[in-house]
Amino acid sequence: MEDEHEPLLNRESRGNGNSFVEFEGDIEPTRSLGEFSREFAVESKKLWYLAGPAIFTSICQYSLGAITQAFAGHLGTLELAAVSMENSVIAGFSFGLLLGMGSALETLCGQAYGAGQLDMLGIYMQRSWVILITTALILSIFYVFATPFLILIGQDHRIAAAAGLFSLYMIPQLFAYAVYFPIQKFLQAQSRMMSMAVIASIALLLHTFFSWLVMIKLNWGMVGAAVVLNGSWWFIVVAQLVYIFCGSCGRAWSGFSWMAFRNLWGFVRLSVESAxxxxxxxxxxxxxxxxxxxxxxxxxxxxxxxxxxxxxxxxxxxxxxxxxxxxxxxxxxxxxxxxxxxxxxxxxxxxxxxxxxxxxxxxxxxxxxxxxxxxxxxxxxxxxxxxxxxxxxxxxxxxxxxxxxxxxxxxxxxxxxxxxxxxxxxxxxxxxxxxxxxxxxxxxxxxxxxxxxxxxxxxxxxxxxxxxxxxxxxxxxxxx
Known part of the structure; x- marks a missing residue:
């Protein structure tokens, strides 16, 4: 007996002779308005089950840099400009590139999970780590030479110098990005969005408190800003790794494997195309x-x-x-x-x-x-x-x-x-x-x-x- 709560669209192989009609080489189910509405509601529920926590997580992570900039504004105009420039130009470029490369996992992990090939998810994540960490090593040159780059694009010399110094402090965040994005896609493919949202919310609360404590109360200035922002991103990474390594993902994570280094070139190509x-x-x-x-x-x-x-x-x-x-x-x-x-x-x-x-x-x-x-x-x-x-x-x-x-x-x-x-x-x-x-x-x-x-x-x-x-x-x- 079929489950009445099973989505109609997943009953693809069980229709009778009158249930489906041919349409330009594809088989389309014929539905009444009521069936369409019910199926729309089911799919919307699935979408928001993923998207709701994802939106919350994204806002929390975006807020980390915004809160750092807000506290930097209390230090002075130069500090605010330097932190804003690093956050939007230097870190922003690296964030976008590494996020794009990590998006290759959305295809592979998503399809592997849908097909029940859970063993492959951990392998894909490890391959992506290899590629993104290597890319981060290359991008670190961009951080080291941030000052001359910012001057080259017309930025004020004082702001460029301060932003360049802050960029050096923020290199640990770059490698946090490289580890984080494959984890993000790995967990998203399994619809484990709530765990990501909980970790992000804790990180945001800790980040706000320690930013005030270190930057304002202890007067560590931009060094304090870098320490707290780097620490917050690595807190997210480590917390998610602990969640994965503790067995919460079942067969999707079975430990480190040398197979992560096989067929890397094809993975690199897909990552670059995604970026x-x-x-x-x-x-x-x-x-x-x-x-x-x-x-x-x-x-x-x-x-x-x-x-x-x-x-x-x-x-x-x-x-x-x-x-x-x-x-x-x-x-x-x-x-x-x-x-x-x-x-x-x-x-x-x-x-x-x-x-x-x-x-x-x-x-x-x-x-x-x-x-x-x-x-x-x-x-x-x-x-x-x-x-x-x-x-x-x-x-x-x-x-x-x-x-x-x-x-x-x-x-x-x-x-x-x-x-x-x-x-x-x-x-x-x-x-x-x-x-x-x-x-x-x-x-x-x-x-x-x-x-x-x-x-x-x-x-x-x-x-x-x-x-x-x-x-x-x-x-x-x-x-x-």
């Missing part, structure tokens, strides 16, 4: 943060977790051989993301003359932000839908193809158009922003077209082949 793909998306957000409203854009970016976590659902279902469930999850997350973006945009638009007052006392700045608010609203809606399809790409393992799409849309089309409108045609900030937005729109349309033409049964088969390729070594080892 290029994600860093292009981060570029679009960074431009809006720079020329739009920081606060509103940051809020929208945290809602990005709703869509970013969606690739876990896609990869899980493809790995489990449930192509229709993966396809339906796209419908759910697109609808959810559009509603979130639209509601936020309408709130900003309705209060465009009021909400800027909370962040600045300058009438000139308030008027500019109010004038740019309609463009910000459009950007939020577009950028709330676009990452959904990027998430589909990661979940399905299309990183290489989408990386080329992103490069073309941003570097060949969006950025040149923005520079042309902004400087050549004298549209200023609006011109630059419209150019970047146009690049995002083109990218979104291409990704929608790719997703619409996807044969999900074929993608499920490809996921199975991918797992055989990447998991063959473990299978052979187990047979031996």
């Amino acid at each position: 290029v793909m994600l860093c292009m998306n981060i570029l679009g957000w960074a431009v809006m943060v720079a020329i739009g409203s920081n606060a509103a854009t940051r809020l929208a970016k945290e809602l990005f977790q709703v869509k970013n976590i969606h690739n876990v659902r896609v990869s899980n279902e493809l790995g489990a051989g449930h192509p229709r469930t993966a396809k339906f999850s796209v419908v759910v997350v697109v609808t959810t993301s559009f509603i979130l973006g639209f509601v936020l945009s309408m709130i900003l638009l309705a209060t465009k003359n009021d909400w800027p007052k909370a962040f600045t006392s300058s009438e000139e700045v308030k008027n500019l932000v109010s004038e740019l608010t309609p463009l910000l609203c459009i950007s939020i809606v577009v950028n709330n839908v676009q990452p959904v399809f990027s998430g589909v790409a990661i979940g399905a393992g299309w990183q290489g193809l989408v990386a080329y799409v992103n490069i073309g849309c941003y570097y060949i089309f969006g950025i040149p158009l923005g520079l042309l409108l902004g400087y050549k045609l004298d549209f200023g900030v609006k011109g630059i922003w419209n150019g970047m937005l146009a690049g995002t729109v083109v990218q979104t349309l291409i990704l929608i077209w790719m997703t619409d033409r996807t044969n999900w049964n074929k993608e499920a088969s490809i996921a199975g082949d991918r797992l055989k390729h990447w998991g063959g070594e473990v299978a052979k080892a187990n047979d031996a």
Whole structure:
């Protein structure tokens, strides 16, 4: 007897002759409006079960740097500028690159978990550690020479020198990133989001107290800021490792293995493709943060977790051989993301003359932000839908193809158009922003077209082949 609570889309092989109809080579279930609504609610529950804790975790981790900057403001203007510059430019670049490279695990761990090949998750995480720690070693050169780099891009010499010194102090955080991102993807693939949220909340509370104690009470200044920020990130890493090593993940972690060093080149290639793909998306957000409203854009970016976590659902279902469930999850997350973006945009638009007052006392700045608010609203809606399809790409393992799409849309089309409108045609900030937005729109349309033409049964088969390729070594080892 079938379970009445089992999602309809997971009953893919048990329909009778009247349950399914052929549709362009794929099998589509016919549902009533009531069945569709129930299935939509089930998928939404799964999505928010992952996305809710992910949003909370992301906010806690973002707040670590923000709190450090807030306390640095009490030390002096130079200290605030130095910490902000390191946090946004030096650490921000490293964060985006390592996060992108770690996103390769979202495909492999997600599909392996969906297929029940839990033994491979720990191997994938260890391979990613090898690659990201090596990348961090290379990026540490960027930290060592941060001062001349900041001067090269036009930063004030005093600020560049102070930020460069603070960057040296923050090298331990760089390696914390390298260890953390594979752990994050490893746990997300297993839907272990609540443990991450609990650890992040404890880290935030400790970080706030010790930042006050060390920076203000003990007057350690920027050295204290570095000690506490490095310590907070390593607390998160160590706490999550203890959680994993204590057996909480079962078969997903069976200890360290030399197999982590096998087939590294293929893993490097997938990691680089993931980094290029994600860093292009981060570029679009960074431009809006720079020329739009920081606060509103940051809020929208945290809602990005709703869509970013969606690739876990896609990869899980493809790995489990449930192509229709993966396809339906796209419908759910697109609808959810559009509603979130639209509601936020309408709130900003309705209060465009009021909400800027909370962040600045300058009438000139308030008027500019109010004038740019309609463009910000459009950007939020577009950028709330676009990452959904990027998430589909990661979940399905299309990183290489989408990386080329992103490069073309941003570097060949969006950025040149923005520079042309902004400087050549004298549209200023609006011109630059419209150019970047146009690049995002083109990218979104291409990704929608790719997703619409996807044969999900074929993608499920490809996921199975991918797992055989990447998991063959473990299978052979187990047979031996």
